[in-house]
Amino acid sequence: MNSRASTELSDERAAGLPTPRADWALFLDFDGTLVEIAEHPEAVHVPAQLIGLLDALVQSLDGAVAIVSGRPLEGLDALLGGALPAVAGLHGLERRSPGGQIHRPADRRAELDGLRQALEAFAGEHPGAHVEDKGNAIALHYRGDPALERPARALVEHHCESLGESFRLQSGKQVLEVGPAGHDKGTVIEAFMAEPPFHGRIPVCLGDDVTDEDAFAAVNRLGGHSIRIGTDRPTAASHALASVNEAYQWLNRLPRHLRPIQ
Secondary structure (H helix, E strand, O other): OOOOOOOOOHHHHHHHHOOOOEEEEEEEOEEEHEEEEEHOHHOOOHHHHHHHHHHHHHOOOOOOOEEEEOOHOOOOOHHOOOOOEEEEEEHHHHEOOOOOOEEEEOHHHHHHHHHHHHHHHHHHOOOEEEEEOOOEEEEEEEEHOOOOOHHHHHHHHHHHHOOOOOOOEEEEEEEEEEEEOOOOOOHHHHHHOOOOOOOOOOEEEEOOOOOOOHHHHHHHOOEEEEEEOOOOOOOOOOEEEEOOOHHHHHHHHHHHHOOOOO
């Protein structure tokens, strides 16, 4: 977290955010929230102090902390060293409960074969594109050449339409992803909130991308607090932080400022 390159979180800015409470349940996006987005997912840099921060949050909130990311569970564990027992991946398609139970939909990778081949061919013709095969979901990144958005979207939408209503297309920051429908970051937060140690707590969600809007909507319905990282577009989130650096600074304050449950 380079404080000189990113926005500092002033006391005034922090005062405009919800007052930390010991009965929060914290749900954190990963890319664009805890770490800066990289051109390729495998190129992401995880600051050494992030693991310690997550551990401090878990201890302070009696385990009610979960990562809710678009990355697969295995990839998140590899990046975080298994620091969190509660993790959701693939935008809610897969979830590991605090007790270690894995929840996944049926394997539908074979149905994505046509799309997978088309995206790999597209990436082969366009150096700025990159395919991320997540198994039950597949994503096309075009961060290396934002001008590819229109042809990339046309290709993905065509194949998604042929897959039918049981699959859905999710758009993110210069990425298009297709996977089974019926699962999103909102539904997975609701699943976490139905079980301990999350049940009965106030949900608080931090995220930065369009795919986090489902999480914000769910948290708002549950009477919690939604915080978007970035201020560049309309959002359902009730609060905002300007950058990954601000998010890190605010999260780092929480263990010291949690208000006891009354």
